[in-house]
Amino acid sequence: MSNSDPTSFLNRCRRSRSFLIGGVMTGFLLLCAAISLFWTPGSAYDIVIPDRFLPPSAEHWLGTDQFGRDIVSMLMTGTQNSIAVAVVAVSIGLIIGVSLGLLAAAKRGWTEEFIMRISDFSFAFPAILSAIMITAILGPGGVNSILAIGLYNIPVFARLTRGSANAIWAREFVLAARAAGKGKFRITFEHILPNVLSIIIVQATILFAIAILAEAALSYLGLGTQPPHPSWGRMLNEAQSLIFLDPWQAVFPGLAIATAVFGLNLLGDGLRDVLDPRLSRKR
Amino acid sequence: MTLLDVQDLTITLATAEGPARAVRDLSFSLERGETLGIVGESGCGKSMTALALMSLLPERSNTEGKILLESEDLLRFSEKDLCNIRGNRMAMIFQEPMTSLNPVHTIGHQVMEPLRLHKGLDKDAAHAEALRLLDRVGIPNPKARIRNYPHQLSGGQRQRVMIALALSCGPDILIADEPTTALDVTIQDQILELIQNLVSEDGMALILISHDLGVISENTDKVLVMYGGSAVETGRTDKIFGELTHPYTLGLFAAMPKLGMGRNARLATIPGVVPDLMNLPAGCTFFDRCPLASDHCRDASPPVHVLNPDHAVACHNIDDARGKKSEELYL
Numbered sequence: 001m002s003n004s005d006p007t008s009f010l011n012r013c014r015r016s017r018s019f020l021i022g023g024v025m026t027g028f029l030l031l032c033a034a035i036s037l038f039w040t041p042g043s044a045y046d047i048v049i050p051d052r053f054l055p056p057s058a059e060h061w062l063g064t065d066q067f068g069r070d071i072v073s074m075l076m077t078g079t080q081n082s083i084a085v086a087v088v089a090v091s092i093g094l095i096i097g098v099s100l101g102l103l104a105a106a107k108r109g110w111t112e113e114f115i116m117r118i119s120d121f122s123f124a125f126p127a128i129l130s131a132i133m134i135t136a137i138l139g140p141g142g143v144n145s146i147l148a149i150g151l152y153n154i155p156v157f158a159r160l161t162r163g164s165a166n167a168i169w170a171r172e173f174v175l176a177a178r179a180a181g182k183g184k185f186r187i188t189f190e191h192i193l194p195n196v197l198s199i200i201i202v203q204a205t206i207l208f209a210i211a212i213l214a215e216a217a218l219s220y221l222g223l224g225t226q227p228p229h230p231s232w233g234r235m236l237n238e239a240q241s242l243i244f245l246d247p248w249q250a251v252f253p254g255l256a257i258a259t260a261v262f263g264l265n266l267l268g269d270g271l272r273d274v275l276d277p278r279l280s281r282k283r
Numbered sequence: 284m285t286l287l288d289v290q291d292l293t294i295t296l297a298t299a300e301g302p303a304r305a306v307r308d309l310s311f312s313l314e315r316g317e318t319l320g321i322v323g324e325s326g327c328g329k330s331m332t333a334l335a336l337m338s339l340l341p342e343r344s345n346t347e348g349k350i351l352l353e354s355e356d357l358l359r360f361s362e363k364d365l366c367n368i369r370g371n372r373m374a375m376i377f378q379e380p381m382t383s384l385n386p387v388h389t390i391g392h393q394v395m396e397p398l399r400l401h402k403g404l405d406k407d408a409a410h411a412e413a414l415r416l417l418d419r420v421g422i423p424n425p426k427a428r429i430r431n432y433p434h435q436l437s438g439g440q441r442q443r444v445m446i447a448l449a450l451s452c453g454p455d456i457l458i459a460d461e462p463t464t465a466l467d468v469t470i471q472d473q474i475l476e477l478i479q480n481l482v483s484e485d486g487m488a489l490i491l492i493s494h495d496l497g498v499i500s501e502n503t504d505k506v507l508v509m510y511g512g513s514a515v516e517t518g519r520t521d522k523i524f525g526e527l528t529h530p531y532t533l534g535l536f537a538a539m540p541k542l543g544m545g546r547n548a549r550l551a552t553i554p555g556v557v558p559d560l561m562n563l564p565a566g567c568t569f570f571d572r573c574p575l576a577s578d579h580c581r582d583a584s585p586p587v588h589v590l591n592p593d594h595a596v597a598c599h600n601i602d603d604a605r606g607k608k609s610e611e612l613y614l
Contacts, residue, residue, distance in 0.1 A: 108342065172382040179337055179377075180397045180448065181370030183363070190396070194387040 012274045019270025025263025033079040042070025044077040044230050053246045063248045065238070071249065074230035075256050081142070081231050082260065085224075086211035088146045090204055093153020098200060100154070101161025102192060105169055106184045116162065119155030127152045127210075128217055135223040145224040149214045153207055160203050164196040198275035205268035209261045216257050232257050284353055286488055287313040287336075287456055291348040294331050294340065294512075296560075303560035305331040307513045308348075313456070313505075318482065318489040320503030320520065322496060322535070326557045328512040329492045330378075333460045336490070337375055338365050352456075371401040374449035376478075378461040380441035384433035390417075390444045391429035394451060401452045416447040420477060439470035443477070450481060457482060458490045463498070475502055496535055500524050508532050511558045511568030518594035528596045528604050530573045530612060537609035551613040567599065574612045575600045 013019055041061060048068035056063045062071040100119075104112040122130070131148035138144040168174065169192065177187050218224035219233030227234070232253045239249035294306040306328040313319050321329050334340050336350060338357055350357040357368065377383040384393060394416060395409040404412060410429075417425035420443040433441055442462060449457060459478060463471035479502055482489045493499050499506055499520070506523050508516040508531065516529040527533050534553035544550075555572040564570055567580040577600060585597045590605075598604055 172377060172379055173385045175339060176375075176377055176383040176445070176448075177385070178339055179369055179375040181366045181368070181401060182396070183366050186400075190388075191385050195385070 009274070013270075016270045016273045018266045019274055022263050022266030022268070022270050025259060026267050029079060029260050029263060030083070032076045033083050036073070036076035036080055040070070040073035040076050042073045044069060044073040045228055055248060062252050063246075065235075065249055066242060066246070069230075071235075071252055074235060075232070075252060078230045078232045078235065078253070078256070079260075081225050081229060082212045082215055085142065085146050085149065085215040086208050089149035089211045089215075090153060090208050092146075092150030093157050093207065094200070094204055097154040097157025098161045100158040101163075102165055102188050104158070104162040105165030105192065106188050112162070115158060119158050122152075122155045128214060131214060131218060132221065132223060135218060140223040140226060142225045142229075145215060145218045148218070149211050152214075153211070156207060157200070157203065161196060161200060164199050165192050168192050168195045198272075201275065202268050202272045205264055205271055209264035209268070212260050212264070213257065285312050285351070286315050286353060288351040288354075289336070289348070290351070292332065292335060292350065293347040294328070294335055295345045295347075296331075296341065297343040297345075298561070300561050304563060305344075305512055305560055306335065307511075307563075309507075309509075309512075309514055310348075311505075311507055311514070311517065313488045313490065315455070315488055316483070316486050317505060318479075318491060318503045320499035320506045321490065321492045321509060322494065322499045322506060323509035324494055324535070324557060326560075327509045329494075329509055330460055331512075332509075333375065333458050333490065333492055336456075336458060337369055337373060339369075367401070370397045370449075370454070371452045372454055373456045373458065374452070374454040376442070376445050376449050376457070376459040376462045378464050380438050380445055380465060383445055384441055386433055389430055389432055390436065394429075394444065394447050397448065397451045412451070413447075416451055417444070419481070420444070420447045420450075421473075422447070438466055439474065442466060442470075442474055446474075446478060446481070450485070453485060454487060456488045456490065458492070460492045461494070462491075464493075464495075471498075478502075496539060508535070511563065512560065513568065514597065515569065516594075516596050518590075522591065522594040526590070526594070526605075527609065528590065528594075528601070529598050530575050530600075530604055530607075531569050533604070533607065533609040533612050534572075537613035551610075553613065567597075575603050575607075 046069065051060075051064050051068035052066050054060050054064040060070050060072070062075070065071055065074070100115050104115040131145070131152060134148035134151065135144050138147065174187060174191055177191055182190070215224055216231070216233035216236070219231040220237045222234070222237070224233060225231035235253040236250065239246070239253065243250050289312065290310050292306055292309040293304065296303045296305050309332060311319065321332065323329050331340065335346055338360070340346060346358055348358070352368070352372065357365070360368070384390065391410070391413050394413040398404045398409040398412050399406075413429060414425050417429060422428050422440060422443055428436075436444065457478070462478065463474050466474060475498065478489065491499065491502055503520050506516075506518065506520050507514050508529065510531045516523060516532045523532070527536055531553070537551040538553065540550055553572055558564065558568050558571070564581065566582045567573070567576070567585045570576050570580045573580065580599050583599070585599045587595050587597045588601045589595045596604070
């Protein structure tokens with residue numbers, strides 16, 4: 001299909017407003033994280049007591065906190081942390097969950113029952129609550145919060161993949177593939193996975209947003225990233241007690257979290273339109 | 284050696300309401316180069332028979348009897364051995380060309396797959412062979428088409444691709460399950476002719492499944508008329524169409540539209556519906572719809588009468604049925 005075709009992939013991307021806006025917002029997030037790796041406007045770590053509680057100015061774009069640390073620098077460095085946690089956590093859920101889902105759909109019978117009942121069981125616990133439980137057992141910290149969020153993602157992916165994969169297994173081209181002598185393993189990777197991939201990608205984007213939110217929540221509770229590393233959730237927590245003294249401090253981390261989550265959700269929504277044109281027409 | 288010998292094939296499907304006997308005591312054989320037609324209305328077990336030959340029945344089903352491919356019983360094969368048979372020695376063409384190709388792969392990729400799987404060809408060799416196959420099934424400009432996705436092809440072209448796929452490894456037996464039902468009449472004719480030519484060129488055996496007596500009479504050497512999961516009339520195509528005997532076969536024939544019928548003429552129908560496979564009658568399955576049925580038919584399964592070596596009919600009232608015209612029985 002040529003690029004001038006109005007239904008081509010690139011053109012569909014261009015026409016989807018949520019894809020464009022979400023993409024720009026997510027891109028901005030990634031850019032901040034990338035820049036902060038080697039440059040920040042001020043210092044996210046240096047404590048300069050005389051400069052504390054400064055309002056936004058040319059020198060400190062978003063002001064300073066109660067220790068005189070530059071808020072914009074802390075936010076930028078915190079982006080790294082949020083993204084790293086979300087990427088690893090979603091990858092854990094994606095790899096294990098999708099494999100389990102594909103296995104359940106291919107094997108059926110007891111294997112499927114076993115995998116699905118376990119994931120049902122894990123759904124019975126509220127996600128944040130189980131994450132808190134896991135970090136409480138393993139101890140607070142960045143790695144453990146990644147594990148906690150990742151574990152929660154596994155059944156989400158497993159259930160979604162198994163459901164979509166079952167629908168593909170019932171399709172006629174799978175029967176045709178079996179008639180051509182392909183085994184279940186081969187069919188899973190050649191026919192099932194490519195056909196459920198778009199659904200999985202969309203789900204991954206949305207879970208990415210949820211993971212950022214979960215990491216902020218865990219840090220807010222003091223169970224996530226530990227000081228001195230800056231984290232959006234902990235910044236929010238520290239600003240809370242000073243809200244009447246210095247309202248600026250609470251606004252910016254909140255805005256950062258909201259922007260990241262909103263952008264990723266828009267991107268996920270847009271991706272669904274782009275990857276599955278049939279769905280967007282119905283809506 | 285007989286290429287394919289099916290003996291007393293019985294298929295029982297597990298359903299929510301209990302076991303359903305989709306096929307009962309079906310026997311037939313097929314030699315190299317022969318064409319067998321299986322005809323019957325929806326739900327008579329045609330497709331189930333085809334899937335059983337490929338060992339592709341749903342998991343919740345039970346198959347009894349023997350399916351001998353050159354004296355080896357396929358029902359005793361392991362799944363791994365079956366994978367080596369499917370697509371390699373036995374291939375199948377499906378009814379719906381629109382949905383039988385994977386939408387996310389190019390047709391070239393899909394035609395090359397079995398070649399690489401069964402023949403162990405490398406990428407270049409498989410590509411060249413795929414080009415040759417697409418050309419052979421009459422896809423114009425195969426060099427460009429090989430990069431197309433299924434949605435870019437018409438229904439007839441997709442069915443040609445399916446045929447190329449089925450023929451790719453040079454199977455001994457080709458099973459075509461209503462290969463033209465979803466296509467226009469003009470395309471239907473082209474596709475059947477294509478299958479016919481390819482089959483005779485390669486000397487393979489063909490099993491053609493259809494509900495269309497016209498298609499069967501023109502394209503087959505032998506016929507198996509199925510009703511309610513069992514064979515009611517079998518034999519050589521010319522013998523059967525020379526003397527249609529079983530009341531069901533006569534009914535199928537009567538139901539065909541004929542030239543010059545007139546605008547307002549009504550098509551003849553066989554009254555009633557196909558039997559419930561869960562509660563098959565004790566006697567003849569066609570008993571409740573048969574114009575010749577007698578009390579005897581209700582209680583005992585019909586015996587098989589061999590009219591001549593190439594024509595057999597399973598009916599109690601064979602003497603009544605013989606010599607009857609289809610119009611006399613169905614109006």
